[in-house]
Amino acid sequence: MTYAKAELSGLIRDKAADLKFDLCGIARVRILSENEPVLRAWCEAGMNAGMNYLNRKIENRLNPESLLAGAKSMIVTGFSYYTDNKQKVQGVPVLSRYAYGINYHDVISARLEQLLSYIRSVNSEAEGRIVVDSAPLLEKGWAIEAGLGWRGKHSVIINRSIGSFFFIGILILNIELIYDKPSGKDYCGSCRQCIDLCPTGAINNNRTIDARKCIANLTIENRGPIPEEILPKMGGRVYGCDRCQEVCPWNKNVTPHSHPEFDLPEEIAEMTPDDWQSLTEEQFTKLFRQRALERISYADMIRNINAAIKSLQFFNFPL
Numbered sequence: 351m352t353y354a355k356a357e358l359s360g361l362i363r364d365k366a367a368d369l370k371f372d373l374c375g376i377a378r379v380r381i382l383s384e385n386e387p388v389l390r391a392w393c394e395a396g397m398n399a400g401m402n403y404l405n406r407k408i409e410n411r412l413n414p415e416s417l418l419a420g421a422k423s424m425i426v427t428g429f430s431y432y433t434d435n436k437q438k439v440q441g442v443p444v445l446s447r448y449a450y451g452i453n454y455h456d457v458i459s460a461r462l463e464q465l466l467s468y469i470r471s472v473n474s475e476a477e478g479r480i481v482v483d484s485a486p487l488l489e490k491g492w493a494i495e496a497g498l499g500w501r502g503k504h505s506v507i508i509n510r511s512i513g514s515f516f517f518i519g520i521l522i523l524n525i526e527l528i529y530d531k532p533s534g535k536d537y538c539g540s541c542r543q544c545i546d547l548c549p550t551g552a553i554n555n556n557r558t559i560d561a562r563k564c565i566a567n568l569t570i571e572n573r574g575p576i577p578e579e580i581l582p583k584m585g586g587r588v589y590g591c592d593r594c595q596e597v598c599p600w601n602k603n604v605t606p607h608s609h610p611e612f613d614l615p616e617e618i619a620e621m622t623p624d625d626w627q628s629l630t631e632e633q634f635t636k637l638f639r640q641r642a643l644e645r646i647s648y649a650d651m652i653r654n655i656n657a658a659i660k661s662l663q664f665f666n667f668p669l
């Protein structure tokens with residue numbers, strides 16, 4: 351049986367809901383050329399902080415056809431990881447919420463694989479490519495294009511229902527579908543809480559971040575020491591930083607996620623300052639290896655723990 355575009359698009363949305371995606375939008379493939387000047391200027395100013403892959407083949411990042419020949423449609427999904435169940439012990443190194451659960455690349459890729467299999471079962475001509483932070487693609491640009499939300503002044507995509515604590519997973523398809531309208535409206539208004547309350551002043555006025563100053567980058571992607579001048583501003587953060595999202599009014603009264611994969615396990619939630627300071631490589635592997643933290647080595651984790659603990663003596667803003 352061959353489905354018409356509208357019917358097939360509806361089936362895909364229903365299946366995405368069955369697979370527990372919190373958001374699903376569909377965008378027509380095009381070259382997101384309007385993003386190029388900002389991206390180039392950001393890299394040329396050095397704000398990519400040594401993440402040189404962001405500076406390579408920018409034209410490919412703008413064009414999904416560089417990842418899937420004949421690409422026609424982008425299924426853009428959102429998977430909430432917001433929770434109020436945080437670490438239970440005061441005065442310990444603080445993890446970003448996105449690092450609580452098991453590796454989100456694996457979780458979301460597996461769901462998108464299921465979605466692709468389903469699409470192929472109802473349309474044998476469909477070919478797809480899954481991207482979850484795994485290939486050069488402007489995920490945020492596509493989230494806007496598919497109507498998921500707008501780019502907040504902190505540069506993260508915000509959805510009016512679920513806020514900004516969500517992962518983006520994309521399925522590129524070679525078939526035509528019915529498309530959502532891009533999110534044209536900016537609901538930040540005159541607010542600038544994130545800019546004013548970022549501890550390191552890392553948020554620029556054009557919805558970009560200076561990664562050289564951003565605690566998230568300095569504790570995740572950075573392979574050198576944490577700069578001395580950042581230490582007093584870290585507020586105990588050991589991996590990532592949620593500050594600009596936590597102060598955002600659009601994240602107040604958000605319903606916590608319902609994905610057990612992204613819960614913080616008790617054995618991490620209950621770690622004491624001593625547990626953190628004496629973390630062995632074996633414990634690090636056991637506790638953190640299947641999580642988003644697999645992006646850093648044990649040595650970098652120890653660097654972060656030492657910096658986070660040192661920074662707590664300067665503690666000057668609420669976590």
Ligand code: SF4
Pocket residue numbers: 504547548549550551552553559563564565566567590591592593594595
């Ligand atoms: S993640 Fe933290 S340091 Fe980075 S921009 Fe947001 S508030 Fe600032």
Ligand code: SF4
Pocket residue numbers: 502503504537538539541542543544545594597598599600
């Ligand atoms: S804190 Fe305010 S300015 Fe920043 S993203 Fe949220 S609404 Fe926009």
